[in-house]
Amino acid sequence: MHMQEQFSNRWGIVLASLGMAIGAGNLWRFPRLAGQYGGSFLILWIVFLLIWSIPLLMAEFSIGKKYKLGVIGSYGKIGGKGMTWGGFFITLCTLGIAFYYAIVTGWALQYLGLSTKNLWAFIGGGNTLADELAADPTYLDQYWNSIANNNPWTIVLYIIAVIVGIFVLTKGIQNGLEKANKILIPTLFILLLVITVMALNMENGYKGLEYMFLIDIRHFSNPTIWIEALSQSAWSTGAGWGLIMTISSYSRKSEDVVLNTFIGGFGNNTASLMAGMAILPAVFALAASESEAISYLQSGNQALTFTIIPKLFATVSGGAVLSFIFFFAFFLAAFSSLLPMLELFISNLRDMGITRTSAAIRAAAFCIVFGFPSAYSLNFFNNQDWVWGIGLIVSGLLIIVAVLRYGVSRFKRDYIDSDSDFNVPSKYFAIALIFNVFFGAILIYWWMSQGYSQNPWFNDSGSWNVFDVYSNASIVTQWAMVIIAGILLNKYLYNTFVKNKS
Known part of the structure; x- marks a missing residue:
């Protein structure tokens, strides 16, 4: 077995879990959705934490801890020979996200550079961002458009982020991932606390808080808010990604499955609320x-973090400091989540008998090559976010199916309760998983039936509309390619990643 490494103590795996969960989605995606739907979104988001994310994370954590393998191997162990392709889908879904998520890290570095330049100008009396906006009110929109499409510096910076991440991970679990998170996560929480206090002390800042928690029941009839709340919970907590399965494979034998899961889940939601x-x-x-x-807020613009926030911070005294703190926190969050995505790839490669260094180099090469299209085109980025963000629901369903095949009560007894001092009711776990099978399938159908593209299935000429950014055809085609490949490779996957592994 290659996975001899372990986290040194409970805080090591807790910080790794928080680093995995607390990412750009907390500072980039969550505020946009909370801004669109207010308290209505928050209610559904919290409900899905308890119903969807927590049960899934408990299952993933216990499976990874039990088998000490990468996602394909661990899933194959619990799912059985015929279901090993499910671990392949989960892995490819998460890698699909990792490839474009690296670009978000590049964007974070771009804006950290912009805010650093602005802070330096503010201190030295130079030309600040406020001066740029006074001369050209569209300055930030132009800046966003310039870095989001075929920007050489974005490409260079995301490559640097990947290389640095790989360098950290080549040091191993204790000396690499654990040490990095001991710096990244506490610093991130401190910065979030500072910026939250500063924002709430601004004049009329309390109105934003009131708006954030205002419940408008009319939103509940909109299918988008349901799928957004579920996907945000899955996205942000890491439920269905296979990441916690990867992290827990390095856990000590005495780690409490339930306690670690709840700390990670609620810690992530706390960071989102602070953002x-x-x-x-x-x-x-x-x-x-x-x-x-x-x-x-209600525009739902994904560039809210990149266009509105710098503009707002530029208009107040001390805003340059606030902007720098925010984008420093944003970078830390993005980078801390990129690390476990890369580790997921590395752990699967190591199950093939490849050394950590060699696996890390290959993971870097894949991430750089397959991340390039998202760095080159924002449309490609949006398509991948659309396809694999929703794909997390499919990944979650695959994990649930494996648990159901094993037997929910038996699984909880053998995998969770045996390693947990803090337990949850068996009925809660069983009802949540069974409910999620039907609810997840219904939500995917509901989502696709809305037709978020003008031509969700076929274009005007009657051809399969696979190249439309938001088409159902694009989603189904990419999912089908991975599933078919996994099924065709199932025997090879089982023999390579599962058979004779202990």
């Missing part, structure tokens, strides 16, 4: 009017 409590109050405090603030 929302920083950004939404800042929007209300710095917008010209309350209606303008609401308009900003």
Whole structure:
């Protein structure tokens, strides 16, 4: 067995779990969704944490801890010979996200550079971002458009982020991932706390807090908010990614499955709420009017973090400091989540008998090559986010199916309760998993039936609309390619990653 390494103590795996969960989705995606739907979104998001994410994370954590293998091997062990392809899908889904997520890390570095330049100008009396905006109100929009499409520096920076991440991981678990998270995660929480306090102390900042927790029941009839809440919970906590399965494969025998899962899940949601409590109050405090603030938030613009926030921070005294703190936190969050994605790839390669260094180099090469299209084109990035973000629900369903095949009560007794001092009711675990099978399938159908592309299946000429960014045809085609490949390779996958592994 190659996975002899372990985290040195409970805090090592807790920080790794938080590093995996707390990422750009907390500072980039969550505030946008909370801004669109307010308290209605928060309710569903918390419900899905308890119903979807926590049970899935408990299952993943216990499976990884039990088998000490990569995702394909661990899933093959619990799912059986005929289901090994499911681990292949989970792995490819997460790698699909990792390839474009590396670009988000590059964007974070771009904006950290911009905010650093602005802070330096503010201190030295030079030309600040506020001066640039005064001369050209579209400056930030142009800046975002320039870095989001075929920008050489974005390409260079995401490659650097991948290389640095791989360098950390070549040091191993204790000397690499664990030591990095001991610096990244506490620093991230401190920065989030600082920016939250500063935002809430701004004039009218409290209005953003009121808006964030305001419940509008009309939103509940919109299928988008349901799928967004579920995908955000799955995305942000890491449920269904296979990442916690990878991390727990390095856990000590005495690690408490349930306690670690709850710490990770609620720690992640706490970070998301802090990010929302920083950004939404800042929007209300710095917008010209309350209606303008609401308009900003309800636009649902994915560039909210990159265009609105720097603009707002540039308008107040000390905003240069606030902007620097925010984008430093954003980079730390993005980088801390990129590490376990790369480790997932490395752990699967190591199951093939490849050394850690060699596996790390190959993981870097794959991430750089397959991340390039998303760095080159924002449309390609959006398509991959669309396809594999929803694909996490399929990944979660595959994990649930494996547990159900084993037997829910038997699984909880053998995999979870035997290693947990803190237990949850068996009925809660069973009902949640069974409910999720039906609910996940219904949500995917509901989502696709809405037709978020003008031509969800076929284009105007009657051809399969696979190249449309948001088409159902694109989603189904890419999922089908991975599933078919996994099924065709199932025997090889089982023999390579599962058979004779202990």
